[in-house]
Structures are given as C-alpha cells and as structure tokens.
Amino acid sequence: MEKAVFPLILVMVIAVHGSKANHDFVADGEYIKVKRSAFAVLIVFAFLVVGLAIAITKYMINKNAGNEITNEPSLKSSQGNRVHREVTSRWSGLYTFTKEEIERTINYANSRIYLGSGSAGQVYQGVLPSGQLVAIKHIHKTAMSGSFMREVEQLSKVRHPNLVCLFGYCDEEGDQYLVYEYCAGGNLAQNLLRSDSVLPWETRVRILRDCASVLRFLHTHPDGCIVHRDIKLTNILLTENKVPKLSDFGLAKMLEMEETKVFTDVRGTIGYMDPEYITHSKLTCASDIYSFGVVALQLLSGRKVIELDIVARDSLTKKAKDVVSGKKPLEEFIDPRVRDNVIIEDFVLILKMAVLCVASSSIGRPTIKDVFEEMDKALRNTTIKTKARKEMNAAHLVTQYTKALDV
Numbered sequence: 001m002e003k004a005v006f007p008l009i010l011v012m013v014i015a016v017h018g019s020k021a022n023h024d025f026v027a028d029g030e031y032i033k034v035k036r037s038a039f040a041v042l043i044v045f046a047f048l049v050v051g052l053a054i055a056i057t058k059y060m061i062n063k064n065a066g067n068e069i070t071n072e073p074s075l076k077s078s079q080g081n082r083v084h085r086e087v088t089s090r091w092s093g094l095y096t097f098t099k100e101e102i103e104r105t106i107n108y109a110n111s112r113i114y115l116g117s118g119s120a121g122q123v124y125q126g127v128l129p130s131g132q133l134v135a136i137k138h139i140h141k142t143a144m145s146g147s148f149m150r151e152v153e154q155l156s157k158v159r160h161p162n163l164v165c166l167f168g169y170c171d172e173e174g175d176q177y178l179v180y181e182y183c184a185g186g187n188l189a190q191n192l193l194r195s196d197s198v199l200p201w202e203t204r205v206r207i208l209r210d211c212a213s214v215l216r217f218l219h220t221h222p223d224g225c226i227v228h229r230d231i232k233l234t235n236i237l238l239t240e241n242k243v244p245k246l247s248d249f250g251l252a253k254m255l256e257m258e259e260t261k262v263f264t265d266v267r268g269t270i271g272y273m274d275p276e277y278i279t280h281s282k283l284t285c286a287s288d289i290y291s292f293g294v295v296a297l298q299l300l301s302g303r304k305v306i307e308l309d310i311v312a313r314d315s316l317t318k319k320a321k322d323v324v325s326g327k328k329p330l331e332e333f334i335d336p337r338v339r340d341n342v343i344i345e346d347f348v349l350i351l352k353m354a355v356l357c358v359a360s361s362s363i364g365r366p367t368i369k370d371v372f373e374e375m376d377k378a379l380r381n382t383t384i385k386t387k388a389r390k391e392m393n394a395a396h397l398v399t400q401y402t403k404a405l406d407v
Contacts, residue, residue: 134179152171187237208350271308
C-alpha cells in the first residue's frame with residue numbers, strides 16, 4: 001500500500017510546482033483563484049487514489065485468503081485424519097505422536113517395561129528423545145467405542161496439579177495411545193502396602209486433602225460436573241515427593257451442571273462403587289464421594305487390600321461405623337504402623353467424614369466442598385501438631401544428651 005501512495009504524493013508535488021510555474025502568465029487575483037481550485041481538485045483526487053489503493057490491497061488479500069481456503073479441502077482429502085489430528089493437536093496443545101515414535105519411546109531399552117493395566121488398556125514406561133520418562137497407555141480397541149478423539153479433546157481441557165498430565169496421543173493404523181507424565185512414586189496401594197517403608201501419617205492426610213482438591217475441581221468444572229467413576233488406591237499415583245495425581249480417566253463422565261442424576265452403563269471397580277450406582281445405574285457427583293470415603297478408610301486403617309470386593313468393603317465400612325458410634329474402640333481402626341504419629345483429633349475428624357461419605361444413600365453424603373474443607377482443616381492442624389511434636393522430641397533428645405555428658 002505504501003508503494004501505491006508514494007507515486008500519488010509525487011504527482012501532487014509536481015502538480016503544485018507546475019501550477020506555481022504558471023504564475024508569471026496569470027494575474028495575481030486570477031492566480032489565487034486558480035491556485036485554490038487546483039489545490040481542492042488535487043485533494044479530492046488524492047482521496048480517490050488512496051481509496052482505490054486500499055480497495056485493491058483488500059481485494060488482493062481476500063483473494064489470497066480465498067485461495068488458501070480453496071486449497072484446504074484438497075489438503076484434507078489427501079491427508080485425511082492426519083490433518084484433523086494436527087488441527088486438534090494445535091487446538092488442545094497436545095503433541096500428535098506417530099506410531100513409529102510410540103514404538104521407539106516404549107522400546108527405548110530394547111525391551112518393554114510393563115507398568116500395569118487400567119480400565120482402558122495396558123500401560124508401559126517410555127522415554128522421550130529429550131530423556132523424559134512417560135507412561136504410555138495402549139487403549140483397548142473396544143474401550144473408546146469410536147470416541148477416541150472426543151475423549152482426547154475432553155482430557156486436554158482438564159488440567160490440575162493433582163491430575164496426571166496428558167502430553168499427547170496417537171491414533172494410527174487402528175491403534176490408539178495416550179502419553180502421560182510418569183509418576184515415579186508408584187500408586188497409593190503399593191505405597192500403603194510396602195514392607196520396607198511406612199507412609200507417614202502427615203503424608204496420608206496431605207494425600208486425602210489433595211485428592212479432595214482435585215475432585216472439587218472436577219465436580220465444579222465450568223463445562224459441567226466431571227465424575228471420575230473409578231477412584232481407588234491404584235488410580236492415585238504418587239510423584240517422588242509423594243504428591244498424589246489422580247489417573248485413569250477412561251471411565252470419566254461429564255454431566256451437565258443442571259442435572260442431578262444420569263442413568264448410564266455401570267462401570268468401575270466393584271469395591272469402590274456407589275451402591276446406588278450399582279443398583280439403579282444412577283451416576284452423580286456423590287458416586288465419587290462414596291469412592292473417596294472408601295479410600296480414606298483404607299488410609300486410616302491400613303487395610304491390606306488392593307482391589308476391594310463388596311464383602312471386604314462392607315466389612316471395612318461397618319467397622320468404621322461401629323467405631324464412630326462407640327461400639328468398638330478407636331484403637332482397633334488405627335493403622336498400627338502409624339499409631340505413634342497419629343494426631344488423634346484429626347484422625348477422628350477424617351474418620352467421621354469418611355463414614356458420611358460411604359452412606360448407602362447419596363442424600364446423606366456431604367458435598368465435595370464440605371469434604372475438602374474438612375480435609376484441609378485436618379491437614380493444617382496435623383502439620384502444626386506434627387511440627388511441634390518433632391521440635392519437642394528434638395529438645396528432649398538434647399536434654400538427654402546434655403545429662404549424659406554431665407554424668
């Protein structure tokens with residue numbers, strides 16, 4: 001456009017100089033009239049030329065854009081799903097892996113490291129070219145039922161510090177993969193059952209608080225209440241610093257905010273499932289609350305069961321209710337491995353909340369907001385009391401050491 005306007009300015013300058021050059025041949029009064037008339041004509045002419053230049057520039061831009069749009073269908077027709085995946089990837093911020101890249105990532109040491117299996121497929125350890133460890137889930141061919149891309153788009157929109165982060169995906173030659181961040185600490189079941197170390201009391205409370213935090217995020221998501229549907233010990237992964245990350249969204253279900261219930265196919269892990277959901281196929285946010293309550297009871301008691309069945313679940317919940325009602329002593333429910341470190345008032349607070357969570361009817365269960373507030377209160381108190389206890393023990397040791405030296 002600048003190139004188009006420059007000649008116009010040049011023409012105007014020449015015209016003005018030309019009119020001035022004629023001054024010697026025109027009377028002064030007549031010259032002034034001619035000069036004003038010529039100047040007005042030049043201004044009008046200048047606006048017309050500038051307007052024409054702008055119109056031509058817009059026309060050329062629109063023409064080029066039209067050519068790009070016209071060429072897009074042919075690009076799509078030649079590349080098919082690949083273009084769709086690339087567009088989705090740019091929109092979601094996810095990386096689109098090729099199947100060849102997935103194979104190289106999984107077979108980085110010329111052998112596959114199998115991490116386990118979830119509700120939707122097998123999980124393998126992998127290493128990206130950058131050296132970063134990842135977990136790669138190979139989706140069962142029937143797990144997504146043709147909705148893989150929709151699931152990927154939904155997962156890409158759900159981000160929280162206590163959710164396992166989805167890095168990318170692969171949808172090629174009938175195989176589907178999801179690439180997640182790798183949690184070096186293993187799952188919560190493995191940590192709870194380890195014989196060589198004990199999961200400290202304060203860490204257990206922090207895990208419950210963080211899990212309640214991510215559930216609050218999911219249940220109050222702007223796009224609608226997201227019900228995880230499969231909360232259990234093995235789906236809570238831990239980082240090296242024991243930060244919990246809720247995983248396995250293969251069963252996640254998004255409900256509209258105005259819905260109070262939805263009837264759907266019953267899927268999940270039987271020992272953690274809401275009785276109402278099992279009996280009536282009624283899925284609500286309260287279904288996750290029930291599962292959270294079972295997990296909390298396992299962390300409090302240290303019950304050595306990875307996959308609870310209905311009998312084990314009922315035994316666990318009944319014992320908890322008996323303790324809360326006073327039928328059984330509190331000591332019977334405390335994990336003996338952390339008994340000396342438990343802050344009793346916080347243990348009781350969490351136990352009572354967990355019992356409310358596992359109420360047989362969803363009507364009697366607390367909201368996730370209530371659960372989070374109680375877990376947060378327990379963590380704050382436990383942190384303060386644990387720190388004070390450590391300082392007191394340290395001071396006691398110093399006193400004993402001093403006395404020993406005096407002797």
